[in-house]
Amino acid sequence: MPCETLNKKLNWYQLTAIINTQMTPTPRVLLTIDYEPWFALSRRFDTIEDTAIRKNLDAGFTRSAIDPILELLGVNLASFYLVGEIAEWYPEVAEKITSAGHELGLHCQIHRPLLDVVELEKDLIASQEWRNNHAVTGYRAPMVGIVEQGYPMLKKYGIQYSSSIYAPAGTLLDKDGLLEIPVSSLNLAANKAPYSAPRQFNTQLLMSGEVPYGSSFMIGLLPKMILNWIEKELKSGVSPVIILHPYELFPPKQFARKMAKDLFGSPQLLPFMLNKSYFLKALLNTFPVSSIRSYLEEMDLAKND
Numbered sequence: 001m002p003c004e005t006l007n008k009k010l011n012w013y014q015l016t017a018i019i020n021t022q023m024t025p026t027p028r029v030l031l032t033i034d035y036e037p038w039f040a041l042s043r044r045f046d047t048i049e050d051t052a053i054r055k056n057l058d059a060g061f062t063r064s065a066i067d068p069i070l071e072l073l074g075v076n077l078a079s080f081y082l083v084g085e086i087a088e089w090y091p092e093v094a095e096k097i098t099s100a101g102h103e104l105g106l107h108c109q110i111h112r113p114l115l116d117v118v119e120l121e122k123d124l125i126a127s128q129e130w131r132n133n134h135a136v137t138g139y140r141a142p143m144v145g146i147v148e149q150g151y152p153m154l155k156k157y158g159i160q161y162s163s164s165i166y167a168p169a170g171t172l173l174d175k176d177g178l179l180e181i182p183v184s185s186l187n188l189a190a191n192k193a194p195y196s197a198p199r200q201f202n203t204q205l206l207m208s209g210e211v212p213y214g215s216s217f218m219i220g221l222l223p224k225m226i227l228n229w230i231e232k233e234l235k236s237g238v239s240p241v242i243i244l245h246p247y248e249l250f251p252p253k254q255f256a257r258k259m260a261k262d263l264f265g266s267p268q269l270l271p272f273m274l275n276k277s278y279f280l281k282a283l284l285n286t287f288p289v290s291s292i293r294s295y296l297e298e299m300d301l302a303k304n305d
Ligand SMILES: [Zn+2]
Pocket: 034, 036, 040, 107, 111, 141, 142, 143
């Protein structure tokens, strides 16, 4: 067995041993919000270089969405993975999130795919100041996509855990000291291979019977079924990780008109545009929720320093 593989296996076995000796935290929904401008969904604006133009496009949406979202959450605490330039446009957004007791994590500095580690490092450097100010320890990759070299890069810049792949709830992977806690999927396939990170979710996995129900795309398609699945998952003792976005809870003005061009070419974007505030209300009324960081802290697997 190659040494690298052996080391990875040892890490996994060591981690399993650690987890088994800890008191397993009470199952709960690990509620995460990728806090991004509405146009992140479009992807047409990924290449705009000028932050002032992007701020103009956002038109105050990320500033005005935060209060109703915090109000909707009430006393329930979630993980907010922030697009860092929002902290430059409206510093009060990050302040409001942390003042309300929620976890503030990193989504990226500027929203686009971060599969290129050179680009990832640019964002880690650009976000360093606000991340330090808010003791950020968690990361959610844009489009839930990460490459192998991304993990040591995150660790180098002080990130302790990532939630940047899809895998069944209860999966927790050790990437040389950095934890990967996946967004939840349900694997209905008979043959369940061991899960490893990175892991790109694709049509082949879907066709094999794995459903990424933690994605807001799936929540848009099957909200009631997903609430039922979550209940089953919690009863089986695992804690599902799910993603929502601000525009799904507090739609921007004229959202459909702004996205019309995108929807025409990519109708599969529609489930992301459906209002999910009713889903979130039902979720909060029915199940316990927490941030990912507090869950890991209860396991004693993350430090809040
Ligand atoms: Zn995103």
